[in-house]
Amino acid sequence: MIVIDGVTRIRGKARILHEVGFTARPGRVTGFLGPNGAGKTSTLRVLLGLDRPQAGTALIDGRPYAAWDRPLTVAGALLDGSGAHRSRSARAHLRWVAASNGLARSRVDEVLEIVGLTAEAGKRAGRFSLGMSRRLGLATALLGDPRVLILDEPVNGLDPAGIRWMRTFLRDSAAGGRTVLLSSHLMGELAETADDVVIIDKGRVVAAGTVAEVTAGHATLEDAFLARTATEGVTW
Template sequence: MIAIDRLRKSKNRTRILRDVSFEARPGRVTGFLGPNGAGKTSTLRVLLGLDRPESGTALVNGRPYASWPRPLTMVGAVLDGSGAHRARSARAHLRWVAASNGLPRGRVGEVLDLVGLAGDARKRAGRFSLGMSRRLGLATAMLGDPPILVLDEPVNGLDPAGIRWIRDFLRTSAAEGRTVLLSSHLMGELAEIADDVVVIDHGQVVAHGTVAEVTGEHRTLEDAFFALTAEAGRTWPA
């Protein structure tokens, strides 16, 4: 479980997180939705111990991420690409990450199979397509078989086949009991994946609940989001 409670953070004297609070629960996909610059990535960076908030807490299974001795066995995260050096092969990258967390080398082959990259294990990361890089990032996140997955814009830029694959992967992960938190500004795609939705705008949560609850009386989730952020005058990408 992920518990975010009253996070506040400023950058260059500008408030970027304003008492952000929400939960992501096991067995469910929670979509963290907002325009570019709304505070999604900042929240995830605090959750993963990459940034410090001015106040508030961000906990994974009741503890800060940094306090877990082998974090990959608790949280699998993908924030920006695959994280692999362009000159390294997929297998070499995964072996290095596995060794850094004390994970068995045999797990590398298992996650390559899991994400459909077994046939490209020797290919250098710099030659990967965007979709393959996304899969390598997920393979890295799954090395420790974690109960929690955190993904930042996982479908951004993917073709329809890649989006379908990611969608199925995340739904399967939640069905297996994992907590899945993913950020996105793509409303239509998120509606196809998420069970629960947290809407953030200008660093503040403006709605949260199930997809049905957030949609409410509106025809679609997209219509609801436009209505929720209309006062702020934001234009959302298609």
């Protein structure tokens, strides 16, 4: 489970996050929705201990991410890019990450198969397309077979078949009991995938609930978003 409570993040003189709070529960896909610059990635960076908030807490299964001895076995994350050095092959990158958390080498081939990169395992990351880089990033997130997945714009760069595969994978992950937190600015994709939705704009959570609750009285998630944020002067 992910619990974010009252997180405020200030960068210089700018308040990036304003008392952000929500919960992502096991067995459900929670969509984190907002336009570019709304605060989605900033929130995830605080959750993963990459940035320090001025106030509030962000916990994964009751602890900060950095407090776990083998964090990859608890939460897997996909943020910008694959995280791999351009000169390293996909397999070499995954073996290095696996060793950092004491994971078996055999897991590397398993995750390459899961994400469909077995044939490209020996290719250098610098030669990967954007879609292949996203798959390698997901493989890295899955190395520890974690119970929590934190994914920032995971369909970015994927072709239609890849998007369908990702949607099925996320739904299956939640059905298997994982907590899945998925950030995106693509409302149609979230409507197809998420059980719960958190809408953020200008660093503030403006709506949260099940997809049905958030869209109540509106034809689509996009209509609900626009209605919820109209008073905030949002430009989509």
